[in-house]
Amino acid sequence: MAKVKGTIVVDIEKCKGCEICISACPTSVISMSVEVNGKGYPYAYLNDPDGCTGCSNCAIVCPDGVITVYRKKIG
Amino acid sequence: MAEKVVNIEMINPENLVYQKTKVLNDNVMHYCPGCGHGTAHRIIAEVIEEMDIQSEIIGIAPVGCSVLMYNYFNVDMQEAAHGRAPAVATAVKRLWPDKFVFTYQGDGDLAAIGTAETIHACNRGENITMFFINNGIYGMTGGQMAPTTLEGMRSSTSPYGRDISMMGNPLKMTELVAQLPGTCYVTRQAVHTPSNVRKTKKAVRKALEYQQKNMGTSFIEIVSNCNSGWKMAPVESNNWMVENMFPFFPLGDIKVPDEE
Numbered sequence: 001m002a003k004v005k006g007t008i009v010v011d012i013e014k015c016k017g018c019e020i021c022i023s024a025c026p027t028s029v030i031s032m033s034v035e036v037n038g039k040g041y042p043y044a045y046l047n048d049p050d051g052c053t054g055c056s057n058c059a060i061v062c063p064d065g066v067i068t069v070y071r072k073k074i075g
Numbered sequence: 076m077a078e079k080v081v082n083i084e085m086i087n088p089e090n091l092v093y094q095k096t097k098v099l100n101d102n103v104m105h106y107c108p109g110c111g112h113g114t115a116h117r118i119i120a121e122v123i124e125e126m127d128i129q130s131e132i133i134g135i136a137p138v139g140c141s142v143l144m145y146n147y148f149n150v151d152m153q154e155a156a157h158g159r160a161p162a163v164a165t166a167v168k169r170l171w172p173d174k175f176v177f178t179y180q181g182d183g184d185l186a187a188i189g190t191a192e193t194i195h196a197c198n199r200g201e202n203i204t205m206f207f208i209n210n211g212i213y214g215m216t217g218g219q220m221a222p223t224t225l226e227g228m229r230s231s232t233s234p235y236g237r238d239i240s241m242m243g244n245p246l247k248m249t250e251l252v253a254q255l256p257g258t259c260y261v262t263r264q265a266v267h268t269p270s271n272v273r274k275t276k277k278a279v280r281k282a283l284e285y286q287q288k289n290m291g292t293s294f295i296e297i298v299s300n301c302n303s304g305w306k307m308a309p310v311e312s313n314n315w316m317v318e319n320m321f322p323f324f325p326l327g328d329i330k331v332p333d334e335e
Contacts, residue, residue, distance in 0.1 A: 006092075007085050018109030018309040024269050041108065056093040057269040063113030064104055065095035072090045 003074045006054020008046050011066040015043035021058035021067065027051045030058055096120045098129055100149050109309025111299030112141050114266040115208055115275075119177070120148060122279045132175040133167050135160040137189075139181035140214045158189025161196035164203045175286055177204040182223040183213040186248045190222075193252065200257025200291040204282045207248060207294065210301035211320060218304035222246040225323055230304070245323065249296040253329040259291035261330040265298045267313040271326075278328075290332055298324050 008030075015037060021044050022030050029051035032042045044067070046052055054071025098120035106112045123129055129150055136144045138157040145152035155163040160178040168176040185193050185207050196203070212230055213219040220230040220237060223245050227236040237245070253261040260282055264275040275297060282293035298320050302312035 005085070009086060014103050016108035020109055020267075020309055020313070023310050023313075054092055059093045060269050060272045061114060061267070063106065063108075063110055063117075065099065065113065065117050067093075068091070068095070069093040070085045070087075070090040071092045072085050 004053055004071055005050070005074050006052040006069060006071040007049060008052065008054075008058060009068045009070070010044050010046075011068075012037050012043045013039070014064055014066045015041060016064055017041035017043055018063065019044075020061050020063065024057045024061045026055060026057060027053060096124045098124045098149050099147055102146050104147055105143060106140065107301075107303045109300065109302050109312070110140070111210070111266045111297065112144075112208060114272060115179075115206065115297050115299070116141075116144060116147055118266065118272060118276045118279055119179070119206065122276060122283060123150065126280070126283060128175055128283070131173075132177065133171070135164045135167070135176070135178040137178070137180040137184040139184045141179055141181060141208065142215070144179060158184050158187070159192055160184065160189065161192040161201070161203070161205065164205075165196055165199070165201045168201060168203050172202075175204070175283060176202075177206060177283075179206045180208070181214065182207070182209045182211065182221045182248075183216075186222045186246055190248075193248065194255070197252040197292045197294065198255045198257050200259075202286055202289050202291060204279075204286050204293045205295070206279075207296040208299050209248075209296050209324065210299045210304070211245075212301045212304040214301045214304050218301070218306075223248070223324075225319060228319070247324070249294065249324075249329060252292075252294050257291050258294055258330060259332045260285050260293040260295075260328075262294075262328045263296040263298065263324060263326050265316070265321075265326055267300065267316060285332065296324070298326070 029048040031047040056069040059067040134152045136154045164178045219232040265271045300312040302309045
């Protein structure tokens with residue numbers, strides 16, 4: 001079976017740190033940063049690059065649409 | 076910031092599976108973190124992009140938290156007086172019957188001050204699509220009790236919880252308009268989980284397709300959270316919504332056209 005690997009890019013300055021993407025992620029690979037962005041919000045980031053499958057669940061529940069998803073077949 | 080970007084070699088256009096739609100512009104939305112308005116905006120914009128009707132659609136903005144929604148959509152928008160979006164939409168649709176027309180209103184706008192306009196537009200069967208964001212509270216003005224506030228729910232004007240004997244019963248607008256002959260498609264959805272977002276997007280698409288076929292008013296209620304008004308964290312408010320709002324406002328289609 002071909003494996004798929006994904007990654008996300010978060011628009012850090014637009015993220016408001018609501019954490020809804022964290023509860024939507026089936027593989028629990030998104031975390032909140034310790035540092036904050038220009039507006040003072042912590043922002044989402046991918047903490048485990050190998051765990052992301054590129055399912056886009058985080059992106060479709062993001063209220064501010066800050067997540068862009070990439071996905072690639074491997075092997 | 077660069078250390079947070081991972082799998083750089085994958086980031087190229089051929090691997091792109093999801094990005095924010097171009098029907099929404101790059102302005103940062105003024106909504107509170109975790110507010111369902113942003114998701115609802117994005118779903119509507121995505122459907123507009125998929126149906127390729129960006130130049131054919133006219134939106135009517137309400138008064139409420141989403142009063143500035145015309146700042147975020149790259150489509151023609153008209154602001155309406157408080158509660159009067161269905162009346163403005165009626166005029167726009169009658170002048171331009173070939174255009175798509177939608178209204179987007181909250182519960183303070185649609186279910187309180189605009190009840191008459193809503194019910195009569197639905198009863199006349201105006202060929203428009205109405206989006207109703209129900210969070211059970213007046214969000215913009217500071218969390219006052221709305222017609223849709225649940226029994227026992229705290230708000231800034233019902234600090235001990237809504238008392239039915241004194242403040243009346245919560246209003247189910249969606250069930251109310253479903254019995255009117257002018258409506259063709261009435262449904263209640265939510266946007267707090269990926270599966271609900273996908274279902275809501277299908278409902279939005281259906282509603283606009285029914286409008287294309289001149290079938291009457293389509294009405295989509297989206298049960299949403301108001302974490303600032305409810306005084307909760309975003310994820311906590313979504314859980315509260317599932318536990319308390321959904322038993323009273325059950326999700327699902329209430330009225331679907333006969334042809335299906």
